[in-house]
Amino acid sequence: MTSLLTPSTALSFDLSLKKYGQLIDGQLVDGVDEMPVLDPGTAERIATTPVASSEQLDMAVQAARRALPGWSALGYDERSKVLHAVAEVLAAHHEELAQLTTLEQGKPISEARDDVAWSIDFTRYFADYRLDTEILRDDASSYVELRRKPVGVVGAITPWNFPLFQAVYKLAPALIVGNTMVLKPSPTTPLATMHFAELVREVIPAGVFNVVGDSGELGPLLTSHEGIDKVSFTGSTVTGRRVMAAAGPSLKRLTLELGGNDAAIVLDDAEIDKTADGLCNWAFANAGQVCVSIKRIYAPSSLYEPLVEALAQRVSALTVGHGLDPLSQLGPVQNEAAFQKAREALAVAARDGRVVAGGEVLDQPGYYVQPTLVRDLDENSPLVREETFAPIRSVMPYDDLDEVIDRANDTQYGLGGSVWGSDVERAIEVGARLNVGTSWINHHFQLTPDVPFGGVKQSGLGAEFGRTGIEEFTNVHVVNLKRI
Numbered sequence: 001m002t003s004l005l006t007p008s009t010a011l012s013f014d015l016s017l018k019k020y021g022q023l024i025d026g027q028l029v030d031g032v033d034e035m036p037v038l039d040p041g042t043a044e045r046i047a048t049t050p051v052a053s054s055e056q057l058d059m060a061v062q063a064a065r066r067a068l069p070g071w072s073a074l075g076y077d078e079r080s081k082v083l084h085a086v087a088e089v090l091a092a093h094h095e096e097l098a099q100l101t102t103l104e105q106g107k108p109i110s111e112a113r114d115d116v117a118w119s120i121d122f123t124r125y126f127a128d129y130r131l132d133t134e135i136l137r138d139d140a141s142s143y144v145e146l147r148r149k150p151v152g153v154v155g156a157i158t159p160w161n162f163p164l165f166q167a168v169y170k171l172a173p174a175l176i177v178g179n180t181m182v183l184k185p186s187p188t189t190p191l192a193t194m195h196f197a198e199l200v201r202e203v204i205p206a207g208v209f210n211v212v213g214d215s216g217e218l219g220p221l222l223t224s225h226e227g228i229d230k231v232s233f234t235g236s237t238v239t240g241r242r243v244m245a246a247a248g249p250s251l252k253r254l255t256l257e258l259g260g261n262d263a264a265i266v267l268d269d270a271e272i273d274k275t276a277d278g279l280c281n282w283a284f285a286n287a288g289q290v291c292v293s294i295k296r297i298y299a300p301s302s303l304y305e306p307l308v309e310a311l312a313q314r315v316s317a318l319t320v321g322h323g324l325d326p327l328s329q330l331g332p333v334q335n336e337a338a339f340q341k342a343r344e345a346l347a348v349a350a351r352d353g354r355v356v357a358g359g360e361v362l363d364q365p366g367y368y369v370q371p372t373l374v375r376d377l378d379e380n381s382p383l384v385r386e387e388t389f390a391p392i393r394s395v396m397p398y399d400d401l402d403e404v405i406d407r408a409n410d411t412q413y414g415l416g417g418s419v420w421g422s423d424v425e426r427a428i429e430v431g432a433r434l435n436v437g438t439s440w441i442n443h444h445f446q447l448t449p450d451v452p453f454g455g456v457k458q459s460g461l462g463a464e465f466g467r468t469g470i471e472e473f474t475n476v477h478v479v480n481l482k483r484i
């Protein structure tokens with residue numbers, strides 16, 4: 001289905017006239033160049049954002065370095081107040097930030113509102129977190145304590161699928177433990193991040209948080225910069241490898257959250273309708289542009305036909321349209337390159353399998369792809385083997401549980417996976433055999449600030465969220481006393 005309503009915004013300012021600045025040392029700074037931002041729902045220019053020179057990147061890094069001693073000395077309670085103030089700013093501008101997210105990213109406004117709501121929740125959670133000193137030993141002869149110190153200046157690099165949320169969920173844990181940050185948004189989705197930076201300028205001390213604009217040149221400069229102590233990167237596996245190589249010479253700390261090719265295994269006692277609802281939801285959210293989307297569905301032969309039918313019905317019924325149209329359940333893909341890749345994936349779907357829902361791009365301005373379900377693919381099809389960052393998903397039958405677990409694990413990726421069934425104990429056992437960072441049972445893509453999230457194999461390095469994720473923004477410092 002296609003929705004044809006004309007989008008309109010409730011922004012209180014004219015976006016086409018708005019002048020964005022980069023946040024450097026508490027000031028909004030013009031770029032040396034400008035870059036157009038397109039609405040993927042119309043493929044038209046909607047705004048202009050600044051682009052930094054390498055000198056401006058240096059200025060941002062130096063500002064973050066200067067701010068570091070004062071910010072880290074401030075202590076948890078004062079830093080917590082600042083982060084709670086950030087959460088208040090997000091809450092006060094919830095709708096505005098959601099609309100900007102939809103306009104630059106394409107996702108339905110309800111999903112963009114979720115992005116902002118999660119940003120608020122994650123900020124509040126991290127604002128209240130403390131990594132207190134641990135006493136490891138305290139006896140007659142010795143006393144040993146473990147302190148957690150900030151790693152220093154964090155370089156954060158975000159992609160285009162959850163631009164604001166990813167910026168915020170890197171910023172809040174980094175700041176609460178005393179780091180400062182230079183953040184570079186993706187060139188195609190800088191708007192909500194720059195808007196957020198402008199808003200929080202009033203509550204975050206100068207230099208603690210810096211945002212630079214990029215048209216595709218800055219990433220390697222940031223990841224190799226001598227003034228950056230740690231890189232927190234979310235993006236593709238190919239780029240993640242480059243980030244790791246660039247960070248090598250100065251031994252920067254790294255957190256890499258990369259691609260995924262998550263499998264969902266349906267067990268033979270799964271309830272068809274509920275399972276189909278969940279699978280459809282977590283395979284097609286954000287037009288399939290989620291690292292932890294369900295990308296491959298495996299169903300037992302006994303349930304295969306009814307499940308494929310239930311999925312095909314749901315997928316065909318999804319309403320595709322501009323994200324600001326409240327009827328839209330699926331927006332466009334985010335950029336032209338992603339659109340071209342989606343076209344190629346649709347051709348592969350038609351060649352290698354049987355398309356049972358969707359299968360086309362929409363013949364209208366914008367980067368719209370019909371949500372597509374393809375069945376009966378061979379495991380060697382690129383649609384099964386590779387990450388498909390578009391609303392195109394596959395469903396395949398299996399006869400043997402051990403064999404399907406092997407198929408699920410037979411990938412270079414290891415981000416997430418899910419198991420769906422009524423016997424929860426059995427589902428958990430199957431989930432535990434997946435070689436991934438997270439196995440979800442009867443759901444998928446559930447990220448919360450208290451639970452670590454990360455990938456194995458080519459899906460990344462380290463984790464975000466939870467104590468594990470926060471600790472990655474710190475260095476261990478042991479104080480070891482011999483009692484004499």
Ligand code: NDP
Pocket residue numbers: 157158159160161184185186187214215216217218219220223234235236237239240242243246257258259260290291338341387388389
């Ligand atoms: P990239 O991984 O190339 O880009 C992500 C971010 O990294 C952007 O800010 C980009 O900025 C930056 N970057 C690119 N090259 C470097 C570098 N050498 N050093 C440091 N930073 C760099 O993703 P794309 O946007 O090109 O998307 C391509 C594919 O990546 C998608 O089709 C999808 O498969 C996957 N992807 C995965 C995501 C995830 O959440 N895991 C998110 C987005 C994409 P710049 O372009 O300016 O260099």
